[in-house]
Amino acid sequence: EVQLVQSGAEVKKPGESLKISCKGSGYSFTSYWIGWVRQMPGKGLEWMGIIYPGDSDTRYSPSFQGQVTISADKSISTAYLQWSSLKASDTAMYYCARQGSSLGFDPWGQGTLVTVSS
């Protein structure tokens, strides 16, 4: 079964750093793009960026360029999303998702809730 499993919920203070993860299984991790999506409380889906674990080619939405870093460690089939200095406005659910050959995204991880509060 193709599966993406994300790391657990995080509670952080403004200014702190954070790295959340997305582990793939059941498929060749290096052969598919992995995207990241933000969903702020009560809001819609926002495209953040995407990485190809095979060669770490990474692209960012202009809205998120410079705000986050996407990376991957293909040796452990895991993609990451990280912040160097969190803000309260980073409070959201973050999803990873695999892009299939159809260009649709499936499956999705279960989501990681990040709460940033002083």
Place this chain on the structure above:
Amino acid sequence: DIQMTQSPSSLSASVGDRVTITCRASQSISSYLNWYQQKPGKAPKLLIYAASSLQSGVPSRFSGSGSGTDFTLTISSLQPEDFATYYCQQSYSTLLFTFGPGTKVDIK
């Protein structure tokens, strides 16, 4: 950047109703359009890809159509488990896959 809009933003319908949701792109995206369903507290689920292809395991009451800038998602006979929010997403732009704002379908 390609902008996506959806209409309506919400709708109320009854079980058995035929429901149609529209998605529009700010420029032609050929057939590079996906549809997702999201239920509260759950991750989105891919329903339709390439505008009209049904994802494996998705009930046949869901269908998609359109090309260029205008697309529709149709649920032929709404079921209780279909009450959710639906999002379109373009996959035309190289690696910048914007979503529409969503359409919430609730019970009348």
